[in-house]
């Protein structure tokens with residue numbers, strides 16, 4: 001996770017510390033991140049961020065510097081960027097994505113539209129998140145686009161179907177579905193523990209809708225086997241499945 005330890009948002013499910021005026025990003029972070037990834041000797045990395053609503057460019061230039069530094073130091077590592085909604089700042093998104101050394105642009109809608117206002121920070125919206133995903137496809141159609149939904153927050157099957165259809169509607173190709181677990185009693189409460197069978201049914205539904213690769217299960221998180229999910233999506237795309 002880059003951009004600092006503190007997020008300018010305060011989603012009710014999230015345990016990241018928050019502050020409306022966090023410290024500026026560490027200028028040494030890009031090189032430090034690149035060194036860490038090189039030392040890990042991994043093939044694929046998911047780089048995520050805290051929201052930086054305090055910055056004019058929503059942190060875009062810093063995020064991009066981090067991606068570029070990793071690619072310079074470890075060019076063989078596949079990169080997935082799990083970004084914020086950039087507060088809807090599409091010029092900043094465009095500057096960050098232009099030529100960025102990425103395989104996947106991801107942004108999580110986190111929950112279904114009906115629950116978004118309760119679960120996520122009030123500055124987030126389901127429609128803004130959809131638009132950021134759609135804009136990423138318009139800007140970089142060569143990248144795969146990915147999103148994630150937590151379940152067990154009180155959504156219905158109909159809510160989830162509508163959310164998945166909305167994601168497909170803006171061209172999202174990779175999807176993860178996982179069980180929400182509250183980080184503490186002060187966070188948003190768990191409404192249900194979803195059975196593995198329901199996850200399987202939703203995964204089948206998502207695949208039938210045209211998602212290229214789906215990871216769904218109680219232990220799945222947005223970065224779950226991310227490199228494998230990407231490879232599966234490429235295989236299916238190249239086989240003409242979507």
Ligand code: SF4
Pocket residue numbers: 007008009010011014015016018049050051121
């Ligand atoms: S924007 Fe992301 S990091 Fe920030 S509080 Fe919400 S979920 Fe946590």
